[in-house]
Amino acid sequence: MDRKHRGACLCNRVQFEVEGNFDSFFLCYCEHCRKDTGSAHAANLFSRSATLNWLKGRESVRTYRLDKTQHSKSFCLNCGSALPTHDEHLNLLVVPSGSLDTAVDIKPDARIFLGSKAEWVDKLDCIPGFDTLPQLER
Template sequence: MNGANGARGSCQCGTITFTVSGSFDSFFLCHCSRCRKDTGSAHAANLFSSTAVLEWVSGADSVRTYRVPGTRHEKSFCIGCGAAVPIIQMNGQLLVVPAGSLDTEIAIAPTGHICVGDAAEWDEQLSQAPRFDGLPGPG
């Protein structure tokens, strides 16, 4: 199953809540420099759908969108906490949902890594970094 079928999500402060009804077409991990700047991390993790429906349950007036001047690159976020939230792009034809904004499980696995030619130089070492269940202890 690819779908969201009633996926729920929110921003970090809880002001914005939303539902997504329908299926996701793809789940890409984008390593372009703009997505790295958006997330402050190695990549953005976004779900895409041309058919799913986004409903703002609360906080729609707290959603702001930033577009990088001279590009098509956009990001929507909560004005209270700055957390990434869904955005409708391409004149309403494409729903983009930051995977980390969802509060419910999704069944679709990542489709692939994109824009890897623009990945951070340290990205390749991520799989070898130690893993901790919580914060590492004092050293």
């Protein structure tokens, strides 16, 4: 059964809907994804059949394509949040999982490009975890 997913950027200027199913869900540790997320990895959903509909703010969406690679990133011009990208050359919709406001029914399939991961990633399991921001010492 096809699903509908809704999402938005952080400032809510851009809103979108994805209709259809996701084929895969990857956590990508490549250098490009680390740099464009500012984090350890990108968490992206992929689909060759789902359709993307911009509900609001399409004029605020820009796409950056890294020369000589297949890497691209769409984002809100106002707040910088990652947004879905449709790559016509690959016929592939890429949706940053954190941009969705609705739950997805699949879990990540794999962690990819682990050979490019940041050296501190392997140390994450041994650090404390908190449900909220911890008290900072002064």
